[in-house]
Amino acid sequence: MLVYVNSFLFEPERGPDQIIQLVARWVSRRSRSSVDAQRLAVGIRELRLRDGSTLTSRTTLLADNCRAYPFWFSARLSHPDDKTSGRRWTTEIGLCQKAVDGPVECSLLLKTDEVSARVTAPIQVTRPKLVEQLILSCNPLGRTPGLKVKQLTQESAPAFLHEVERAERTYPIAILSAKPDEGYPVDPERLRSILVGLADVVCIPADEDTFAIEDAVSRRFMAFGGAIKIVFPGRQGERGHFYENVRLDPEDISEFLADGRSIESEVLAAITHRTNLPLSWQHISPEKVAQAALRAQLIRTIQQSKTNEHSQQLDEYIALLAEADRELKAKDDELSSLQSDYQAKDDETRSLAADVANLKYALSGIQSNDGEPDSLTEVIGPLRENIVAVLDGSPSLQQVVALISALYADRIVFLESSRSSVKESDRGGFRLGDKAFELLxxxxxxxxxxxxxxxxxxxxxxxxxxxxxxxxxxxxxxxEGRRRRTFSYRGRDFVMEKHLKHGVKDSLAETLRIHFEWVAAEKKIIIGHCGKHLDF
Incomplete structure (x- = not known):
């Protein structure tokens, strides 16, 4: 299984040798063995290391170990999983330098292989520690995403929007929002170091006016109240330009932490799910280096034959070599064409998926960022039940809220705190469903x-x-009473003293309080609490 693939352009002071030395040191520390960088650079058929791992390398050096260009190199480290029997991890590092003193393309691939379908232990997505060492030592080119954490403020919003919508952007952008007094859900610098080369990390400072920023960049490129949003490069679909995105809400993040999963790993997994396959096509694998070495040998043999006297029989061998070289090139072209076709089909599929999501949104009347149903039946079924319950005069408070949410999604927003209070009232035997519907x-x-x-x-x-x-x-x-009536919406705290009321008993079943606030900029009513009486 592909876990992580990435590609960089470096300008190391000592060229590819500097990267190969870093690889040798990384393998030595990882395996608690001594790996000679010079030996690694000229090629290792197979080296078994102290911890049970295996190291191989390939290169396109000439017979006298001189370097010809383009120069290719790849190393592969394979080792068993420390905790899961039957799983093996493989890390590959590939280099290509097309000319002396030119930049060095470096790709890294991390994957697992399982002996059978019974090996089902979950994998926490990560990136090789070598990536961080390469970034620090080998001078990545300026267009590498994720070299520093960026800020999204009112002042920088126009520039941010231009970058998001830039047609040449090929990488995702991870947008972090902060909760008041709690900060970001993950350390931005830590996340940046995990995503470097794959995605940019953009933070919205806690003291910024998120409403003003939203007005400048639109809601689809914003995150609020401790959420994380990942915006992928734009695609052109039949219904216009669209941007895939993944949103991790504070509830999702709390669930990850409760399950022992790291937030940065989940963000990385969401990104690599879309980037691994296309990046793997560009990866400089040992097989690709072996093919480059074979092709270079064919070209040298053909060129040498043209300068020497030889027999007719040798001419036939030379013709066969030339034909083999043409076949290799044809196979490369064919593979490239298939990959392009796959990418085009994938783009079309994602475009159609976006169209389907938009149609479901229109049919359901439910805001797309609150979750999309899998089918029309999933929308109509609960909606029908809620309407029938209201008409019968005996709806639960949850049914009332669900119906109002569906009918007036453009006017009313029920915060998670209000939905929790609704559930609490229903558990307490709430009997005022008809009155709640009337007020709402x-x-x-x-x-x-x-x-x-x-x-x-x-x-x-x-x-x-x-x-x-x-x-x-x-x-x-x-x-304390004021704190109970304070609710967060899109990174801003609202003290919701305005409320609707019915009943005076201290009773979940017979008392209702609906605390809300009008947000004029959005023309929406935000409900923070819907349930029992809140203590003063």
Whole structure:
């Protein structure tokens, strides 16, 4: 299984020899053995090391160990998994320098091989530690992504948008947002060192106005409240330009940590899932170096034969060598064509997948970033049940919230905190589902319309009457009570004193409080709590 593939362009001071020496030191430390860099550079058929690993290398050096150009080199280290029996890890490092003093292309590949389908232990995606050493020592060219952590601010937003939409961009961008008083979900510098060469890392400072940044770059290129968003290069589909993205919400991140998985590993896995295959086609493998050596030998033999006197029989051998060289080139062209066809089909498939997602979004009325259903049945079934329950006059609070979310997705946002309080009330035997629907429907229609028309709070609150609506909690609110009514939305904290109310008992079953805030910039009502009475 492919775990990690990457490719770099370096300008090391001592050329390919400097990289080969770093490889030799890395293998020596990894295997607790002594590996001679000079021996590695001229080629090793097979070397068994102290820890049970095996090292091989290939090169295109001439018979007198002189270097011809283009120069090719590849090394392969294979070793058993320390914890999982039946699994073997292989790391390959390949180099190509086309001319003296030219940049050195360096590719790395990490993969596993299992003896059978019974080896099912999960793999934590990682990158070889050698990558970090190469970046520090070998002068990567400036166009290498991930060489430094970048900042997304109001000032840099136009430049960021230009970079995201740049047609020549070939790498993903990982966008980190921060939670107030908690910071980023993963250390940005640590994530950058893991993704270097594969993706850029962009951080949104906690004190930035995320609403203003969103206005500049659009919501699809933003992350909020401790979420991570990965934006892949744009693709041209039949319905226009689209950008695949992967979003890791704070809930996902908490789940990863609870399962003992690292966040940077999950981000790397999401990226390599899309980059491994195309990068593996460019990888400088031992087989590719062996083919380059064979081709170089064929060319030298053909050239030498043209300068020497020889027999007719030798002419026939030379013709065969020339034909073999032409066949190798034809196979390379054929393989390149197949890879291009595959990439085109993959682009088409992803474009169609985006179209399907957009159609599901339109049919369901559910915001795409809140999760997309797998089929229309998955949307219609629960929606039908919720409507029937409301018409019967006996819906649960969860059914009411689900129905309002579907019908008014463009007006109402239920935060995760509100959904948790909804579940708590239902577990406590909530019996006011019809009243909850009445209040939430008025909130999403009459109240919302008044504010959307710019008429202000005084006009809007008349939708509920005096007893059902309260603009604040008065002077009775303690510091702790204020904290209970503070909810985070897109990186901003809102103290939600405005609330709808029904019932006065200290009862999950017979009392309802809906705390909310109007966000004028989005023309949306954000609900932070929907359930029991909150203590003052």
């Amino acid at each position: 429907k008025k909130l999403a229609t009459d109240y919302w319309q008044q504010l959307a028309d710019g008429k202000g709070e005084q006009y809007a609150k008349s939708a509920f009457g005096h007893n059902a609506y309260s603009n604040n909690e008065g002077n009775a609110l303690s510091v």
